[in-house]
Amino acid sequence: MVNYNGQLTKNTVVLSVTNRGFAFGDAVFETIKMVNSKLLFWEDHYFRLMASMRILRMEIPMEFTMEFLESEILKTIKANSLENSAVRVKLTVFREGDGLYAPKTNSIAYVITVKETEKSLYQLNIDSYRVDIFK
Structure with missing residues (x-):
């Protein structure tokens, strides 16, 4: 299951x-590791993601808070039965729509994918x- 704009598909x-x-x-994208139901360095990942989106002049929705994205990530992990x-x-956050040289919109969409990994620690x-x- 993947999370596309909050919808599990x-x-x-x-x-x-x-x-x-x-x-x-x-x-832009961030790759995050979760071990023991905890997203490692989550705050650092979140602020780097927000900074990258600002650099690209993406329109950041008001609900794109650290808590919101964490809950969406955990929802995706749970839907894939990977909690343990x-x-x-x-x-991954990308600009919606099309456009050649300049984008037609600055609004964004996002996709969250999860995959089990063998190694739990670095x-x-x-x-x-x-x-x-x-x-």
Whole structure:
């Protein structure tokens, strides 16, 4: 199940080939990890998403609060019966409509996808790195 603008649907969402997010990459996304029913670094992800949307001059709806998006993510996780799993969440926000050079609208749509992941925690790389400084 995926969450398309708050509606849970089967794993397919149909976008027009003229959609700016599809045709021109007029979109932003955040990939978030959930472990033990907790979204890791959620506040950091949320503020980076909002900053990215502002840079692209997307129209941010008033209901796009941290609490709203968290509840939509958790709703999607629950619909996929992944509450007790380590989960990779991808939240994609894209501009609705089409347009060639300039977008016809600044309003947005969003898609939330979730996928179970094997590793519950981040792993440190055991290989060492060598860093040199050049002047």
